[in-house]
Amino acid sequence: MKTRAISFLTALVLGFLASTISGLAAKPNVLIIQTDEHNFRTLGCYRKLIPNDQAFIWGDGVKVDTPNIDSVADRGAVCLRYYATSPVCTPSRAALMTGLYPQNTGSISNDLPMLDTMETFAEVLRRNGYATGYAGKWHLDGSGKPQFAPERQFGWEDNRYLFNRGHWKKLIEDEKGPRVGATNPKGEPSYSVDGADEKTFTTDFLTDRAIEFVSQKRDQPFCYMLSIPDPHGPNTVRAPYDTMFDPAPFQQPKTALQKGDQLPSFASIAQDRFNARQMALYFGMVKCIDDNIGRLLATLRENGQLENTIVIFTSDHGDMCGEHGRYNKGIPCEGSARIPFVIAAPGLIPPGTVIREALGTVDFKPTLLSLLGFESGKPMEGRDAAALFLNGKAPPDWNDQIFVRIGGGEKGTSGWVGTFTNRYKLIFSPTAEPGLFDLDTDPFEMKNLFYDPTQHGLIRKLGKGIQSYLATSNDPLAEAAPIKAYVEWATSNVAEYVAAPRLNERKGKAQKEE
Numbered sequence: 430m431k432t433r434a435i436s437f438l439t440a441l442v443l444g445f446l447a448s449t450i451s452g453l454a455a456k457p458n459v460l461i462i463q464t465d466e467h468n469f470r471t472l473g474c475y476r477k478l479i480p481n482d483q484a485f486i487w488g489d490g491v492k493v494d495t496p497n498i499d500s501v502a503d504r505g506a507v508c509l510r511y512y513a514t515s516p517v518c519t520p521s522r523a524a525l526m527t528g529l530y531p532q533n534t535g536s537i538s539n540d541l542p543m544l545d546t547m548e549t550f551a552e553v554l555r556r557n558g559y560a561t562g563y564a565g566k567w568h569l570d571g572s573g574k575p576q577f578a579p580e581r582q583f584g585w586e587d588n589r590y591l592f593n594r595g596h597w598k599k600l601i602e603d604e605k606g607p608r609v610g611a612t613n614p615k616g617e618p619s620y621s622v623d624g625a626d627e628k629t630f631t632t633d634f635l636t637d638r639a640i641e642f643v644s645q646k647r648d649q650p651f652c653y654m655l656s657i658p659d660p661h662g663p664n665t666v667r668a669p670y671d672t673m674f675d676p677a678p679f680q681q682p683k684t685a686l687q688k689g690d691q692l693p694s695f696a697s698i699a700q701d702r703f704n705a706r707q708m709a710l711y712f713g714m715v716k717c718i719d720d721n722i723g724r725l726l727a728t729l730r731e732n733g734q735l736e737n738t739i740v741i742f743t744s745d746h747g748d749m750c751g752e753h754g755r756y757n758k759g760i761p762c763e764g765s766a767r768i769p770f771v772i773a774a775p776g777l778i779p780p781g782t783v784i785r786e787a788l789g790t791v792d793f794k795p796t797l798l799s800l801l802g803f804e805s806g807k808p809m810e811g812r813d814a815a816a817l818f819l820n821g822k823a824p825p826d827w828n829d830q831i832f833v834r835i836g837g838g839e840k841g842t843s844g845w846v847g848t849f850t851n852r853y854k855l856i857f858s859p860t861a862e863p864g865l866f867d868l869d870t871d872p873f874e875m876k877n878l879f880y881d882p883t884q885h886g887l888i889r890k891l892g893k894g895i896q897s898y899l900a901t902s903n904d905p906l907a908e909a910a911p912i913k914a915y916v917e918w919a920t921s922n923v924a925e926y927v928a929a930p931r932l933n934e935r936k937g938k939a940q941k942e943e
Contacts, residue, residue: 453736453737453739453774453775453776453777454650454737456557456558456559456650456801457650457737457738457739457774457777457801458643458646458650458651458652458653458734458737458738458739459554459559459651459652459653459738459739459741459797459801460639460643460652460653460654460655460725460729460738460739460740460741461652461653461654461655461741461743462654462655462657462722462725462740462741462742462743463522463525463565463654463655463656463657463742463743463744463745464657464659464660464718464742464743464744464745465518465566465596465656465657465658465659465660465661465744465745465746466660466661466662466744466745466746466747466748466757466758467660467715467744467747467748467768467769468711468747468748468749468750468764469747469767469768469769470483470484470486470750470764471492471493471495471660471711471712471715472495472498472499472715472769473492473494473495473496473498473499474495474498474499474501474502474503474507474769474771475507475509475769476492478507478509478783479872483872483873486682486683486684486751486752487679487680487682487708487750487751488678488679488680490678491678491679491680493674493712493715493716493719494716494719495715495716495719496719496723497719497720497722497723497726498718498719498722498742498769498771500726501722501726501740501741501742501771501772501773502771502773503780503781504740504773504775504780505740505771505772505773505774505775505778505779505780505782505818506771506772506773506778506779506782506783506784506818506821507770507771507782507783507784508770508771508772508784508788509783509784509785509851510767510785510786510787510788510849510851511743511767511768511769511770511784511787511788511789512766512767512768512787512788512789512790512831512833512849513744513745513746513747513758513766513768513789513790513833514530514531514789514790514791514831514832514833514834515531515537515833515834515835516746516747516758516759516760516761516765516766516833516835517538517539517746517758517759517835518539518566518568518594518745518746519531519536519538519539519540519541519568519569520534520536520537520538520539520835521745521746521790522536522567522568522569522745522790523535523536523543523547523569524789524790524791524793524811525743525745525790525791525793525794526543526547526549526550526551526569526583526794527543527547527548527549527794527809528550528791528792528793528794528795528805528809528810528811529547529791529809529810529811530791530810530832530834530902530903530904531834532834532837532902532903532904532905533810533902533903534547535547536569537837537905538836538837539568540568540571540572540594541571542569542570542571543569543570543583545581547583548584548805548806548807549583549584549585549794550584550652550793550794550797550798551563551583551584551585551652551654552583552584552806553584553798553803553804553805553806554584554652554801554803555584555586555652556806557803558649558650559649559650559651559652560586560587560646560649560650560651560652561584561585561586561587561651561652561653562585562586562587562588562642562651562652562653562654563585563587563588563590563591563653563654563656564590564591564635564638564639564642564653564654564655564656565590565591565592565635565654565655565656565657565658566592566593566594566595566596566656566657566658567579567591567592567593567594567656568593568594569583569593570593571593572594573593573594574593574594574595574618575592575593575594575595575597575608575609575618576592576593576594577589577590577591577592577593577606577607577608578590578591578606579591579593585654587642589606589607590607590635590638591656592607595609595618595620595658596620596658596659596661596662596663597609597610597611597618597620597631597658598611598620598621598622598625598630598631598663598665598666598667599611599621599622599623599624599625599629599630599631600629600631600634600635601629601634610624610625610629611623611624611625620663620665622665622666622667625667626667627667630666630667630717631657631658631659632657632659632714632717632718632721633667633717633721635655635656635657636655636657636721636722636724636725639653639655639725640724640725640728643725643728643729643732643734644728644732647732647733647734655725657718657721659714659715659717659718660711660714660715660718660748661748662757664707664710664711664714665710666710666713666714666717667717670713670714670716670717671710671713672713673712673713673716674709674710674712674713674716675709676705676706676708676709677705679705679708679709680703680705681703681751681754682703682750682751682752682753683873684698684752684753684754684873684875685698685699685703685751685752685753685754685755687875689753689874689875689876689877690875690876690877691862691876691877691879691880692864692874692875692877693856693858693861693862693863693864693877694860694861694862695760695761695762695845695856695858695861695864696753696760696761696762696864696874696877697753698753698754699753699754699755700754701751701754701755701756703751703754708750708751711748711750722742726740735775736775736776737775739772739773739774739777739800739801740772740773740774741770741771741772741797742769742770742771742772743768743769743770743771743790743793744768744769745768745790746758746765746766746768747763747764747765747766747767747768748764748765749762749764749765750764752764752873753874759835760845761833761845761847761849761854761856761864762874763868763872763873763874766833766849768790770788772818774800774818777800777818777819778818778819779821782818782821783821784814784817784818784821785851786814786817786823786827786829786851787829787830787831787849787850787851788812788814788817788831789811789831789832789833789849791810791811791812791831792811792812792813792814792831793811794809794811795809795811795812795813795814796811796812796813796814796815796818799813799815800815800818800819810902828894829850829851830848830849830850830891830894831848831849831850832846832847832848832849832894832895832898832902833846833847833848833849834846834847834904834906836906837904837905837906838905839905840905840908840909841859841904841905841906841907841908841909841912842859842860842909843859843860844858844859844906845857845858845861845906846858846895846898846899846904846906846912847864847895848891848894848895848898850891851868852867852868852869853865853866853867853868853887853891854866854868854874855879855888855891855892855895855919857895857906857911857912857915857916858911858912858931859906859909859910859911859912859931860911860931861931862877862879862928862931863879863915864877864879865877865878865879865881865884865887865888865891866878879926880926882924882925882926885924888919889919889920889921891919892915892916892919892920893919893920895916895919896916896919896920899912899916911930911931
């Protein structure tokens with residue numbers, strides 16, 4: 430461990446020495462662009478790294494071009510297997526902000542406010558002389574909606590354009606400040622897109638605010654986060670993006686039409702109807718996002734800031750978009766849990782870097798602070814992955830294993846917990862069958878290998894990881910009897926698997942006995 434620490438510090442020093450030559454100052458700017466419910470397959474920088482059958486799941490050649498997001502990846506790194514630590518809005522955002530698992534932030538599920546005691550990466554940067562600002566969806570201050578500029582800032586000094594939650598399509602500003610520009614017949618804020626244009630459509634409005642902020646901070650290091658609430662539903666977008674993609678070529682993903690092999694209920698094929706028009710609008714939202722990122726990058730270039738700015742593009746979670754006949758998020762399947770993550774840091778991260786190791790949103794804060802050379806004021810549970818970005822490869826003792834979870838309830842009565850590597854997934858749930866998937870041979874997760882006796886060695890290795898995570902992370906799922914049974918068998922030398930009764934099975938049995 431000592432040798433690794435020395436080699437990592439050496440790499441970090443060399444990286445910063447190189448940055449003084451190539452453009453990054455001692456305190457480079459940080460720009461984070463986060464979308465909401467974004468399927469990674471819509472980005473060109475991901476499509477070019479995967480086979481065509483995985484890249485064009487909505488039909489041969491059916492795509493949305495994203496040259497501006499792709500340019501960030503080309504100038505730095507793309508993380509091929511980056512996952513939401515919890516694939517739903519609030520807990521994923523809490524993990525990214527704090528470097529802690531959601532259950533330790535107060536925000537274990539949607540609409541639960543983050544604890545006052547949480548330290549965000551923005552607070553660390555603010556203490557180190559950065560001007561900080563945030564525009565867009567926050568979803569970490571409880572149930573308030575829209576709730577602009579909440580009192581608790583968590584290090585974001587300029588939070589005038591931060592709203593707690595909602596997927597508003599039209600925003601305006603007057604002497605009273607920003608507000609939702611569309612209302613229903615009762616005068617309440619609504620998601621209507623009617624009348625939204627290139628100044629008031631939410632993606633454009635928020636990007637304009639980001640442009641104003643970075644242009645005002647030419648003489649001071651800044652950290653700004655642009656949190657765009659699209660392409661989350663409702664799938665509506667302003668003209669001309671609403672008619673930019675013809676629905677006719679869109680096809681239902683093949684995984685919705687095939688029968689899987691022993692799939693757990695969370696991955697089983699659903700019968701949700703495929704809506705080509707909705708997918709065309711989803712693509713329109715993505716294109717609008719990319720065009721606005723182009724405007725923001727052009728501003729940085731014109732201001733002479735681009736070569737001194739770390740630019741990050743990511744999302745809070747994915748969207749199944751018809752895979753397995755499902756939509757939205759909340760399950761461990763790739764479309765839901767896997768998210769885009771690209772980063773450009775001139776002089777620090779070599780252009781064209783591809784990170785293939787598994788990473789998660791809980792790793793974001795420790796990695797960013799390490800790249801910047803700052804210390805967190807509080808403990809973190811995420812991993813420092815800076816060496817991956819600096820060198821393009823993992824240290825010798827890197828453990829390529831992350832932990833993804835959702836739900837929990839009292840004593841872990843709902844949800845699931847899984848460990849993901851760059852190839853495998855092992856998932857346990859108190860209410861569903863276990864799942865083991867090999868993403869190399871089964872990228873669409875159609876074959877559950879958990880019941881294959883030849884896989885017990887792999888299950889034991891992954892199961893020990895889950896066992897260690899549950900023992901140290903304060904996860905309420907550790908209290909669920911079915912998960913305890915799964916872990917006990919997975920880490921044992923007993924070859925034959927005997928199914929553990931699940932909570933929903935026990936409830937059904939008790940009702941029958943009554």
